[in-house]
Amino acid sequence: MRTEQPTTIHLTDYRQPDYLIDETHLTFELFEDHALVHSRLAMRANAAGEGGALPPLVLHGQDLVLQSVALDEQALTADAWQVDDSSLTLQPQAREFELAITTRIEPQNNTALEGLYKSGGMFCTQCEAEGFRKITYYLDRPDVMSRFTTTVMAERGSYPVLLSNGNLIASGEHEGGRHWATWEDPFPKPAYLFALVAGDLYRIDDSFTTMSGREVELRIYVEPENREQCGHAMDSLKRSMRWDEEVYGREYDLDIFMIVAVNDFNMGAMENKGLNIFNSSCVLAHPDTATDMAFQRVEAVVAHEYFHNWSGNRVTCRDWFQLSLKEGFTVFRDAEFSADMNSRTVKRIEDVTFLRANQFAEDAGPMAHPVRPDSYMEISNFYTLTIYEKGAEVVRMLHTLLGAEGFRKGTDLYFERHDGQAVTCDDFIAALEDANEADFTQFKRWYSQAGTPVLQVDGRYDAASSTFQLLCRQSCPATPGQTEKLPFVIPLRLALLDGEGREMPLQLAGETQARGTETVLAVTEAEQLFVFENVREEPLPSLLRGFSAPVKLVYPYSRDDRVFLAMHDPDGFNRWEAAQSLAVDVLQGLIGIHQAGRPLLLDQRLLEVHRAVLKDDSLDPAMVAEILRLPSEAYLVELAEEADVEAIHHVRDWVRRELATALAETMWSRFRQLGDGAGAYRADAESMARRSLRNTLLGYLMLTESSEALSVCVQQFVEAGNMTDRQAALVALVNSPHEQQKHAALEEFAQRWNAYPLVMDQWFSIQAASPLPGGLERVQGLMKHPAFTLRNPNKVRALIGAFANQNLANFHRADGAGYRFVADQIIELNRLNPQIASRMLTPLTRWRKFDEPRQLLMKAELARILASDDLSPDVYEVVSKSLA
Numbered sequence: 062m063r064t065e066q067p068t069t070i071h072l073t074d075y076r077q078p079d080y081l082i083d084e085t086h087l088t089f090e091l092f093e094d095h096a097l098v099h100s101r102l103a104m105r106a107n108a109a110g111e112g113g114a115l116p117p118l119v120l121h122g123q124d125l126v127l128q129s130v131a132l133d134e135q136a137l138t139a140d141a142w143q144v145d146d147s148s149l150t151l152q153p154q155a156r157e158f159e160l161a162i163t164t165r166i167e168p169q170n171n172t173a174l175e176g177l178y179k180s181g182g183m184f185c186t187q188c189e190a191e192g193f194r195k196i197t198y199y200l201d202r203p204d205v206m207s208r209f210t211t212t213v214m215a216e217r218g219s220y221p222v223l224l225s226n227g228n229l230i231a232s233g234e235h236e237g238g239r240h241w242a243t244w245e246d247p248f249p250k251p252a253y254l255f256a257l258v259a260g261d262l263y264r265i266d267d268s269f270t271t272m273s274g275r276e277v278e279l280r281i282y283v284e285p286e287n288r289e290q291c292g293h294a295m296d297s298l299k300r301s302m303r304w305d306e307e308v309y310g311r312e313y314d315l316d317i318f319m320i321v322a323v324n325d326f327n328m329g330a331m332e333n334k335g336l337n338i339f340n341s342s343c344v345l346a347h348p349d350t351a352t353d354m355a356f357q358r359v360e361a362v363v364a365h366e367y368f369h370n371w372s373g374n375r376v377t378c379r380d381w382f383q384l385s386l387k388e389g390f391t392v393f394r395d396a397e398f399s400a401d402m403n404s405r406t407v408k409r410i411e412d413v414t415f416l417r418a419n420q421f422a423e424d425a426g427p428m429a430h431p432v433r434p435d436s437y438m439e440i441s442n443f444y445t446l447t448i449y450e451k452g453a454e455v456v457r458m459l460h461t462l463l464g465a466e467g468f469r470k471g472t473d474l475y476f477e478r479h480d481g482q483a484v485t486c487d488d489f490i491a492a493l494e495d496a497n498e499a500d501f502t503q504f505k506r507w508y509s510q511a512g513t514p515v516l517q518v519d520g521r522y523d524a525a526s527s528t529f530q531l532l533c534r535q536s537c538p539a540t541p542g543q544t545e546k547l548p549f550v551i552p553l554r555l556a557l558l559d560g561e562g563r564e565m566p567l568q569l570a571g572e573t574q575a576r577g578t579e580t581v582l583a584v585t586e587a588e589q590l591f592v593f594e595n596v597r598e599e600p601l602p603s604l605l606r607g608f609s610a611p612v613k614l615v616y617p618y619s620r621d622d623r624v625f626l627a628m629h630d631p632d633g634f635n636r637w638e639a640a641q642s643l644a645v646d647v648l649q650g651l652i653g654i655h656q657a658g659r660p661l662l663l664d665q666r667l668l669e670v671h672r673a674v675l676k677d678d679s680l681d682p683a684m685v686a687e688i689l690r691l692p693s694e695a696y697l698v699e700l701a702e703e704a705d706v707e708a709i710h711h712v713r714d715w716v717r718r719e720l721a722t723a724l725a726e727t728m729w730s731r732f733r734q735l736g737d738g739a740g741a742y743r744a745d746a747e748s749m750a751r752r753s754l755r756n757t758l759l760g761y762l763m764l765t766e767s768s769e770a771l772s773v774c775v776q777q778f779v780e781a782g783n784m785t786d787r788q789a790a791l792v793a794l795v796n797s798p799h800e801q802q803k804h805a806a807l808e809e810f811a812q813r814w815n816a817y818p819l820v821m822d823q824w825f826s827i828q829a830a831s832p833l834p835g836g837l838e839r840v841q842g843l844m845k846h847p848a849f850t851l852r853n854p855n856k857v858r859a860l861i862g863a864f865a866n867q868n869l870a871n872f873h874r875a876d877g878a879g880y881r882f883v884a885d886q887i888i889e890l891n892r893l894n895p896q897i898a899s900r901m902l903t904p905l906t907r908w909r910k911f912d913e914p915r916q917l918l919m920k921a922e923l924a925r926i927l928a929s930d931d932l933s934p935d936v937y938e939v940v941s942k943s944l945a
């Protein structure tokens with residue numbers, strides 16, 4: 062049992078720092094069994110307390126061995142300071158002083174991957190959010206910004222490459238085969254943006270000419286065996302740099318921009334100034350080894366980190382409660398970039414699908430928190446879907462309300478006003494308001510109130526007066542610590558469709574100006590009526606187009622209405638949405654029927670929509686694939702009051718088989734047609750769309766259990782010219798009953814790719830996610846595979862994460878063995894890597910969604926974790942909140 066509980070930190074307790082650090086000089090001496098960190102800090106008291114007594118200086122520090130402290134070049138004796146396990150306190154004698162500290166750390170033993178650690182043979186750092194304090198004593202808070210100069214010293218043979226932020230200003234040799242390099246970053250930055258790398262790395266070079274004609278050197282550093290896999294990341298980087306100039310007027314500011322790929326990394330990537338450090342899964346992409354999904358992820362993450370240079374680095378966060386200031390905004394920026402580079406509609410469909418299955422669940426669970434939280438125990442736990450994804454939706458709504466031009470005026474003002482500052486979400490909103498004379502007072506409730514609002518809309522047509530009334534009612538469920546919610550500002554994008562599916566002109570009562578055929582209504586009241594006039598026939602409304610607000614829309618559409626919208630809505634996103642909601646409705650109906658023990662019968666309308674979509678050559682094949690892919694089990698769980706895992710799994714699987722059987726012929730002909738002209742691999746949107754539909758169809762065709770499907774699938778597995786097609790075939794085989802072909806394929810795949818950790822991640826995850834019986838035993842077997850290790854976060858996510866999050870049937874086994882297995886791994890991970898341990902908890906925290914026997918089993922595992930020894934604050938916070 063843990064003895065001391067971590068304390069809760071509140072936004073309302075924010076105070077300015079007592080001291081500031083103008084300059085930070087760091088020297089790292091790196092050795093195999095330890096590192097020495099010498100820091101020299103030019104410090105001064107923060108203006109506030111002018112004249113009065115100087116407050117004590119409290120520096121953050123964790124897991125450090127303090128070697129020496131000197132104030133203004135005077136060595137201090139140990140009685141001049143106090144150290145405990147999280148701080149170093151001393152008493153300055155002057156308003157300005159230089160503080161020199163030496164600490165000793167052991168990067169080789171750092172399995173938490175926070176601070177300075179070793180990944181494979183290289184040294185690297187991860188400092189966001191509070192990792193810098195594991196390197197040296199410091200004011201490790203984002204509102205303390207300092208100019209950094211960093212010298213790295215290491216043995217030359219094993220670490221020929223020595224990197225840090227900014228520009229290289231000097232380097233040289235030492236005796237005994239050691240060497241050093243000094244880097245200087247001219248831009249003041251908080252410690253969380255500090256980075257250092259030392260290793261034996263291969264370098265890919267390129268360059269970019271900025272809009273003002275400056276030449277920027279671009280470098281990607283990878284382990285030598287990965288040198289052929291960097292082209293896509295480099296192209297993505299150059300496209301991001303151009304896009305940020307064109308869309309936001311933002312130019313890069315240093316002469317060099319570096320990306321380093323590391324295998325052991327807790328997150329996707331990190332935006333350290335001028336020296337981004339990436340999880341190798343977000344950099345490396347080659348057609349032989351990476352799927353189209355991986356290609357798109359690399360493009361998105363490279364863009365995301367690059368965009369942080371302005372939204373995050375030049376303008377940063379005052380405190381960690383403001384995290385969404387940089388993350389929500391930057392996710393919105395990278396989503397728009399991806400939409401511009403690929404299919405806008407498909408990108409939106411993917412993002413909305415993800416948000417609704419995952420962020421909505423978070424917002425309805427025990428860890429629900431506002432986009433700007435008011436308290437936390439461990440900040441690492443707040444890198445959430447709410448901060449990132451919902452935060453991006455909030456910024457998107459601002460963009461919608463202001464229009465592209467108004468939004469740009471606002472961001473221009475924001476960057477100009479706050480360049481070099483650490484600011485708040487309120488500052489961001491104020492800039493948008495001031496540039497547009499807008500008032501977002503009420504809108505800001507999106508930052509302070511948690512929970513997913515429900516928007517219930519009803520329509521009434523009155524033929525006599527040719528009016529159509531839309532009655533909108535909004536509400537928001539209670540969330541931890543917030544029982545009452547005030548109305549949000551909900552931008553509702555809509556059109557009214559006539560009997561032919563055409564958009565009708567929109568004229569709102571009380572307005573003189575017509576609104577064209579699509580408009581955005583701002584729903585601001587708990588209950589609000591909008592009246593459209595001169596509506597010549599009863600319309601069918603196409604609502605919440607493009608998912609214009611992160612809400613649950615309820616409208617009394619009949620199944621026929623949904624079919625009509627799925628066939629005719631001119632808006633691509635809403636066409637998909639109609640098909641999707643039709644499928645949800647059908648699935649939910651069947652789940653009820655299955656629970657009642659009655660025979661299942663498929664509503665032919667769903668079948669006909671799928672048939673029509675399949676035959677429609679004018680539709681983007683990627684869209685067709687999105688429509689054919691039924692709502693995920695996770696989404697059906699989220700939508701359910703009490704999720705019946707067996708029924709959900711059984712019914713969804715049954716519907717997929719029914720569709721496959723009934724549409725087999727149509728599917729085969731589309732499948733073959735898409736195969737024509739496949740040719741060499743191309744990573745463009747069009748080719749990806751074709752592969753996406755073709756492989757979706759392959760998955761369906763394999764469900765028909767025809768021998769033809771099996772031989773086509775095996776052939777695709779063997780002959781595929783790229784990983785996307787090969788992997789799709791492997792997935793279909795693994796989920797099929799063809800034991801012999803399945804094992805042969807798995808075996809061959811592992812043999813061929815065992816030297817490629819990212820490909821092996823896929824191999825683990827395909828098996829871990831397979832819903833066939835015996836899933837837990839398979840996963841337990843794979844834990845013993847030589848390529849598996851709990852120390853690598855990608856492996857943990859690929860095996861344990863995929864099992865717990867994507868394998869509903871096996872994880873929720875009625876005897877609780879799935880829960881027990883995951884809890885065992887969390888207890889082990891808690892010792893090694895608390896951040897990853899905490900992330901693996903998510904599926905267990907969702908216990909309220911399930912039947913009572915499962916609730917009891919899940920809670921028992923949470924209680925067992927809570928009672929285990931040496932619980933990290935990360936795990937403690939999530940477990941205790943989810944049991945509360």
Ligand code: PHE
Pocket residue numbers: 187189190327328329330331332365366388444
């Ligand atoms: N700031 C990083 C990003 O959004 C994410 C990250 C957070 C990485 C914490 C590491 C640690 O891209």
Ligand code: ZN
Pocket residue numbers: 365369387388391
């Ligand atoms: Zn980010």
